[in-house]
Structure formats: structure tokens, C-alpha cells
Amino acid sequence: MKAKKLFSLALAGVMAASVVACSVPGKGSGDGIVDMTFFAAMAGKEKDDGNEIKELIAQKTGVRVKESWLTGQDAGEAIGSIIASGKLPDFIDGGDGCIQLYENHLLVAWDDYLEKYPNLKEMYTPEEWDKFRQSDGKIYWANVFGNHYKQDTTTGHNGEAFWIQVRVLEWANYPKIETLDQYFDLLEKYAAANPTMPDGTPVIPYTCLCEDWKYYCLENAPMFLDGYPNDGCVIVDVSAGADNPKVVDYNTTSTAKMYFQKLNEEYAKGAIDPDFATQTYDEYIAKLSTGRVLGLCDQYWDFAYNIMGPFAQTQTTTDGTSYRLDEMGCDYVPLGLVAEAGMEQQWHSYGDELNQASGIAVTTSCSNPDLAFSFLSAMLDQEIHDLRFWGIKDVDYLVDENGLYYRNDQMRENWKSDSYKAKHTCEYSYFPQWNGLSKDGKNCMQPAEQPSEFLAGLAAPLKKCFEAYGAGNYNDFIGSKYCDQYAWYPLWSWSNGVSNETPGGIAWQKMGEVKHMWLPKVVMSTDFETDWAAYQQAYNDVNPQAFLDEAQAEVDARLATAKANGTA
Amino acid sequence: MENTVSQQEKLKQLTEKELNKPKFTAKEFKRQWVLIAISAVYVIYGIIFYYLPLIGWIMAFQNFKYYDGIAGSKFVGLDKFKFLFSDKTFLLVIRNTFAMGALNLFFSTVMAIVFAILLNEVRNRHFKKTIQTISYLPHFLSWIIVVAIVHDALTSTGIINELLLKFGIVDKAYPFLGDPNMFWGIVTFSHLWKETGWNAIIYLAAITAIDPCLYESAAIDGAGRFQKMWYITLPSLRPTIIILLIMNMGNVLNAGFELQYLLGNGLVQSVSKTIDIYVLDWALNARNTDYSLGTAAGIFKTAVSLALIFLTNTIAKKTGDERLF
Numbered sequence: 001m002k003a004k005k006l007f008s009l010a011l012a013g014v015m016a017a018s019v020v021a022c023s024v025p026g027k028g029s030g031d032g033i034v035d036m037t038f039f040a041a042m043a044g045k046e047k048d049d050g051n052e053i054k055e056l057i058a059q060k061t062g063v064r065v066k067e068s069w070l071t072g073q074d075a076g077e078a079i080g081s082i083i084a085s086g087k088l089p090d091f092i093d094g095g096d097g098c099i100q101l102y103e104n105h106l107l108v109a110w111d112d113y114l115e116k117y118p119n120l121k122e123m124y125t126p127e128e129w130d131k132f133r134q135s136d137g138k139i140y141w142a143n144v145f146g147n148h149y150k151q152d153t154t155t156g157h158n159g160e161a162f163w164i165q166v167r168v169l170e171w172a173n174y175p176k177i178e179t180l181d182q183y184f185d186l187l188e189k190y191a192a193a194n195p196t197m198p199d200g201t202p203v204i205p206y207t208c209l210c211e212d213w214k215y216y217c218l219e220n221a222p223m224f225l226d227g228y229p230n231d232g233c234v235i236v237d238v239s240a241g242a243d244n245p246k247v248v249d250y251n252t253t254s255t256a257k258m259y260f261q262k263l264n265e266e267y268a269k270g271a272i273d274p275d276f277a278t279q280t281y282d283e284y285i286a287k288l289s290t291g292r293v294l295g296l297c298d299q300y301w302d303f304a305y306n307i308m309g310p311f312a313q314t315q316t317t318t319d320g321t322s323y324r325l326d327e328m329g330c331d332y333v334p335l336g337l338v339a340e341a342g343m344e345q346q347w348h349s350y351g352d353e354l355n356q357a358s359g360i361a362v363t364t365s366c367s368n369p370d371l372a373f374s375f376l377s378a379m380l381d382q383e384i385h386d387l388r389f390w391g392i393k394d395v396d397y398l399v400d401e402n403g404l405y406y407r408n409d410q411m412r413e414n415w416k417s418d419s420y421k422a423k424h425t426c427e428y429s430y431f432p433q434w435n436g437l438s439k440d441g442k443n444c445m446q447p448a449e450q451p452s453e454f455l456a457g458l459a460a461p462l463k464k465c466f467e468a469y470g471a472g473n474y475n476d477f478i479g480s481k482y483c484d485q486y487a488w489y490p491l492w493s494w495s496n497g498v499s500n501e502t503p504g505g506i507a508w509q510k511m512g513e514v515k516h517m518w519l520p521k522v523v524m525s526t527d528f529e530t531d532w533a534a535y536q537q538a539y540n541d542v543n544p545q546a547f548l549d550e551a552q553a554e555v556d557a558r559l560a561t562a563k564a565n566g567t568a
Numbered sequence: 569m570e571n572t573v574s575q576q577e578k579l580k581q582l583t584e585k586e587l588n589k590p591k592f593t594a595k596e597f598k599r600q601w602v603l604i605a606i607s608a609v610y611v612i613y614g615i616i617f618y619y620l621p622l623i624g625w626i627m628a629f630q631n632f633k634y635y636d637g638i639a640g641s642k643f644v645g646l647d648k649f650k651f652l653f654s655d656k657t658f659l660l661v662i663r664n665t666f667a668m669g670a671l672n673l674f675f676s677t678v679m680a681i682v683f684a685i686l687l688n689e690v691r692n693r694h695f696k697k698t699i700q701t702i703s704y705l706p707h708f709l710s711w712i713i714v715v716a717i718v719h720d721a722l723t724s725t726g727i728i729n730e731l732l733l734k735f736g737i738v739d740k741a742y743p744f745l746g747d748p749n750m751f752w753g754i755v756t757f758s759h760l761w762k763e764t765g766w767n768a769i770i771y772l773a774a775i776t777a778i779d780p781c782l783y784e785s786a787a788i789d790g791a792g793r794f795q796k797m798w799y800i801t802l803p804s805l806r807p808t809i810i811i812l813l814i815m816n817m818g819n820v821l822n823a824g825f826e827l828q829y830l831l832g833n834g835l836v837q838s839v840s841k842t843i844d845i846y847v848l849d850w851a852l853n854a855r856n857t858d859y860s861l862g863t864a865a866g867i868f869k870t871a872v873s874l875a876l877i878f879l880t881n882t883i884a885k886k887t888g889d890e891r892l893f
Contacts, residue, residue: 080852083634084859100857104634210834274724278745278833283723500850500858509850513657516834524746524835 033058034371036065037089040430041078041097043281044069047422053387054426060384063375065091065428074212088365090372093141093430096496098358102140108362108369109138116370117377123147123432124354127565131356141359146352148436153449155473157334159230160220160299161347166465167329168294174468178341180225180262187295188271197292198317198328206266206295207273209284209302210520213512217298218263218276218519222256225339229346229483232492233508234551242486245559247552249544251515255339257532263523277520291330300474304332311459312416329461334478348480349489357493360430379431382439388427389446391415396425397447405443406452415447487562488555495551503543504550510542628863648864658865661846664839669823671756673816679764681805684771685797700772703765711762711826718758718831719745746835755827774808775801807890814892817880818873843869 047054047067058064068089070078079097082088083104094101101107114121114129123142124132132139146158162183168190169175177183187205196202209217220232228235228250235248250256266272273279279287287293288303289310296303311325336347362372378384390397390405396415397405407415414420434445444450448457454473455463471477498505518535525531597604623638628648630641652658683703690696706714721727724741732738744750782800791799825844832840841849843865851862877892884891 076853077848080857083857084852215834274741274743275745277835278723278743280719283719500853509853510657513837517837520746520833520835524743 038091041075041095090366113373141361143359161334163332233495291325326459669820680767707766
């Protein structure tokens, strides 16, 4: 009896302690290190408590950050409910909701701290920083991605493409694939000749994610097929000169009809995953992780990081033969397809894409903003940057006689393993970071861009495929036209934040609803022409012109600002 | 006659006495203060947590901005309501919410009663207990898990399609989740699967309260098993059924959020979106947190729910049944 009482007393004590711990964020945990919190309106993987590199960074910076991610809900809902509840983390990346956080005066301005912390100021040029300024003229967040130190060392293609497994290309002896017809023809032929995986499950020639806002995988290909870069919401036609850009709706072009008609034919033939329209993101990733999907259209970041782990795992079939998906040639390479063979395309955008609409911010709930900014600044110290992306010297990477960093096979495997990453590595992946060349002038800021690491990290079939096409890396492979960015690019940094308060904003949301229903429907239709006409009717009913007019106004405004600054 | 008159007289006197009874005095207060203090706690609780938040309804008539607060936001009259009722999608989501709510209410009530009666007829005690436990366990699963199971079962390679293909009923996997005609059925079925066992508990309890003499006398009169169910069990359950029906009527518009939200997709959005999902899409999205619109939709929901409760209650009153108030 007494023991029981003591136990419950202890339990109550623990609970009280944890309540206190929860209610006082940003307070030290007794070891002189301040615990802070971070929320990203993105999906992500939690790190284990006591993560090794996180502790090392904490000792050096005096701050330990607990990161949390979206679970279930989408970014807007998460930010909406955070605003409503008033419970903010110390750091936040609100994604498209950043502007909401600003309008509700929940963020701390960077301006004073930029002067104090040169590491942060160095991230962007004054003109670039100006793009982050909000209506009150201050800076409240900074995007951390795709920013190159000294020189562009990009090896990847982070954007959208029609991806195809290298084994398919190898089987066909590395043909040149330019059009949708050639692409689907090859997928079908390969699937007919190799209908199953080693474990007996059938291959899926093509799938397409259609869940929530990620239905862009289905929706925006016509923009690229016509040879335009990713402005996200419209085509900006510069055929009348770069001084006279014209906004064009890619949903109603003949290319759009051709593309969806092609998908419709392929669906009828059974070449497209029957569950494509109803699958959830998790189901999609699970499907890709089995290596069964030969082709898909998506942006690299949306799928690639999640399938690396499973692709590198040794699997065993029931008859005892073992295989690895990456060694079988299941890795994907990007194809920059076009509407007609011979056209130039811009699936890959050169240069840093500055998305001024979102980034990391410090909130007004943070009790010690100066410490928070000093932490952000410390993230860019080369020593800590190396810890984040390369790891601990001799444990996660080695240094050769020329001072170049490299990894051995075991280290590379470790960095692909989800469990190793949870307990050991700490990228703070949404905190300030560099791409490009390291401050030592030799290495790359991120291992994936280190030429030796990039090549060594490729499985044999992928390497062979790059060689066959004479490409050194992903962006060579996709072979986009090199093109300077226009002043308005990327326009999605505007459309992602359009509010419902204007007719164009309401139209934009309704256009999304109509497309989200009709596009999978026309693909699955047994009478394409009728359904296409019905779709176009429904689409025009929601007044897309209102949106296009606002897009045109934004393009003109951005062009005018750039001219005024003398940068266009 | 005389007797009646005197009774009426008495009643009159009683009411007069009641009316003339002394106003609430200090002495009275002193006598009752403990009781008053105890009940005051609940009254205050109710005022703070049920009535004070209603001040927020003002937001529906403003263009509410979090930073400006209720005091500082601009009033826009009925604009938000106008937006709602001029939006075809909103009319569609009202229909969906009603339809799914009504289907759900009807089938879950019927199934729970049928299940409770059938279970009550089971003689073997252990078997009965086991079935009851198994059947109410799904109640404790969260919707996200139920949706995962339903989703898995209904994909082209799920168990349902596998069976249909195996028995040659279809020659190609049927896209259940992408067919707008199937959606309400799937939702209703999921509800039944999850909640029937749980809902049956209250009816089972009511059945145990029925006087066994009734059954015995019915048996003497020669009633069989089904006749006993029909003439004794069901009529005895009637008050319980009516009360639960009235209470659940108020919940018809809460037809659901999680299930429809998680199970829905682009193809079926015209039948899957409920009022709650609409509010989420238009009032709590990243580009525009329009709390005013959300509040307006909430007021509409409350008004309709209240109307439904009063309606059912009045019908119950008219038919002389048990009622809530």
C-alpha cells in the first residue's frame, strides 16, 4: 500500500515536472545549454533525443533545437492553427504561411541582427535581401535553400521532370527520349518484356501523385512540355521580347489537351497505375520504394530522399536470391520531355531560385532573440556547417592528402540509413545553409555536390547510364537550355501566397478545385472528348481570367521594380 | 363533484401560496448557501466556457484580422454570409453533410438496435461477452487507423478487389475510392464497422432493465421468440431510442471531418467535402486565414442543428413520446 502511494506520488511529481518543462520553452536544461524549438510546415523526420551531432553542436553554440514537422495536416492548416492558438515555437518555417505570420505580427525583424551577424548578412546581396522585405520595409525571414557560396556546384536536378528508371534505358540500349510518345512507348515495351520484380510483384509502368496540393505532378507538365521554365502558375511568354512579357494559361493550350489525351490512352491501355488518383502520399512513396514503378512525373525533392534508404537495402526473395534495387538499376534519371521532338526545354532552371515567399524566421515567442540569431549565424560557421552536412571527421568522412573530404563505403551506407540518421546526424535541414564551394576553397559545402562523392555515391547502373549519355551529373543529363532568369521568375513565389481577398485569389483557389477533380477524371474517362469539353466548361465557369490578370499585373510590377533597380 | 372542486381549490391555494411565497431572503440564503455555492460553480463554468465564447460570433460580421482583434477589425455586415450562400461549393457541402449525417444516423441507429437485440438473444454467456468485446473494440481505434484499413482494402490490389477478381465478379479492379457514387456508402459502412458495437451497449443496458415478468407472461400467452422481440423488447426500448435520436439529431451536421478528409481525393471532392472541410479549405488555409468565414459557417451549422433538435423534440411531444425538454 505504502509503495503504491509512493509510486503515485512519484508519478505526480514527474507529471508536474513535465508540465513545467512544457510550459517554459527556451529555458535551460541544467547543462547551461538553452533548449529551443523549431517547427517546419513541411513533412520531415524527427531526430532521436540525445542525437550525437546535435549534442556536439549544442556544446559549441549553447543552443539545442528540437525540430518538429507537419503530421497529417497541410501547411496552411498547421500555420492557421498555430496563429489561432498563439503557441509558437522559437523558430519557424511557415512555408506558404510565412506571410500570415508576418501579418499577425508574430515574427522578429532581422534587420538589426543582420548587421550584428555578418554570417547571416553574407547569405544574400543587398538587392536579394530587398526581395525579402515586407510591406513595412523590414526582413522577417530568409530562404535557406539553393544558395551557392562562391560558385555553383550543382550536381542534382531538384526540380520537376519525367523520371525513368535507368534499367529501362539500359534495356533499350540508351535511346534518345524526347516526347511523351517515345517515353510511354518505351515504358510499355519494357513492362511487356519484364513484367515482374524479383519478388514476383508486377511492375507499374507509370504512376502519378494526385493528393492534395501535390497534384502538381499531374497538373503542370504542359507548362514544361511547351518549353517554359517553372513559373508554377502560368506560362510567361516572351516571344514579343523580354520587355513585353505575356501571361498565358497553360491549362487550355493544345499541348495540355495533347498531354491529357496521351495519359487517357495510356490509362486505357493499363500502363498507368489504376490507383494513381486516389493514392495518398504515403502509399505513393511505399510504391516507389519497391522499385516497381518505372516512370513518374514529380519534383526530385518530393520523392527521391524518401526512397534512397529502401533502394540501398539488400532484399531477399523467397528462393533465397538477394538483390538491391539501386544495383538492379531502379534509380531514376530525369527526362526533359517536350511537346514536339527538337524543341528546347527549361525543366532545369540555372542559377539560384530565390523563393522570397518563405524561409526560416524567429518568432515573438522566443524569449532570447539575440541568442536565436547567434545560433542561426553559427549554423553558417564552416566548422558547424561541416558537422551538419559532412559529420564528424574520421567517423563520417575522411580527409585525403590534398585536404579533400571523402567517405568510404560504410560511411556512405550509414548516411543512407534512416536509423543512423536519427541517432547520429543532425542536418538542421531548414536552417541557414550553403551550397557551392566550402570556405576552404577546395571542398563542397554539401557532400552531394562534391564531385568525387557524387560519383562514388552512384550505383553502378546509374553511373553507366550517365556515361552512356555523356553526362556528368543530373543537370547535364536533363540537358535544359541555359537561360538567364527573368526578373519575375519564379512566379510561383507570388501565386503560392495569393489571398482570397481578391477576385483573382478566389478564382485561383476554385481553379485548383476544378482541376483537382477533372484532371484525374479526364485521364480515367472512357469518352475523352466529351469529358474534356465538360472540364473546359467547368474551368471557364470559375473565371480564370481574373487570376490571369492579377498574374500579368505581378509580372509587370516585378519587371518595373527590377528596371528601377537597374537589375533587368 | 365536491371532491373535485375542493381539489381544484387546493391546487389554487397551492399556486397562490407559491406565488406569494417570500422573496429570496437572507435567512433563506443562509439555509441554502452550501447548495447555492456548489451549483454556482457550474453556472459560472457554463457562462465562461459555453456562453462567453459566443462573443466570438461577432467575427462573422467582420473582416477579422488576428492582430487587430475583435475590437479593431472592420465590420462588413453580412458579406461573409453572402459569400457562403453565393458559392455553389458551399451549397454542395451542405448537401453532402446532411446526406452523410442522415445516412449515418439512420443506419447506425438501426444497426445498433438490431445488434443489441440479437446479442441479447444469445444464450451462451461466454460467447455473448466475447462477441460484445470484439464488436466494440474498433470504437477505440482512431479514424486515421480506420481510414488506413479501409483505404488498403479498397485499392486496386486490396482485399475487396482481390476477392471480386478471384470470383470473377469483375474482370478489372474497380476504383472504389475514385467513384463518387460509392463514397457515401463507404463512409456509412466505415461508421457502422467502427461504432455499431459501441452504440449497442446503451441498448443492451436498456434491455436488461426490462421487467422479466413481461417476457414470462408473454411466454404463457404463447409468444415465440420473435414475437417477444417485436411486442416486448422493441416497445420497451422506444423511450431510449427517441431520446438518443433527438440528441443525435443535433449532431447530423457534425457528419464528420476526419473520415471524409482522409478518405477523400480530387475525384470525389464533389461528394466528400463536408462543411468542416470547407471551413478548413477557405478559412484556415495558408494563403488566407479567414476566421470570419469560418465563424459564419459555424453559426449556420449551430442554427440548423438547434432547429433540428427543436423539430424532433416537437414531433416527439406531438406523438406523446418521451422527449428531451
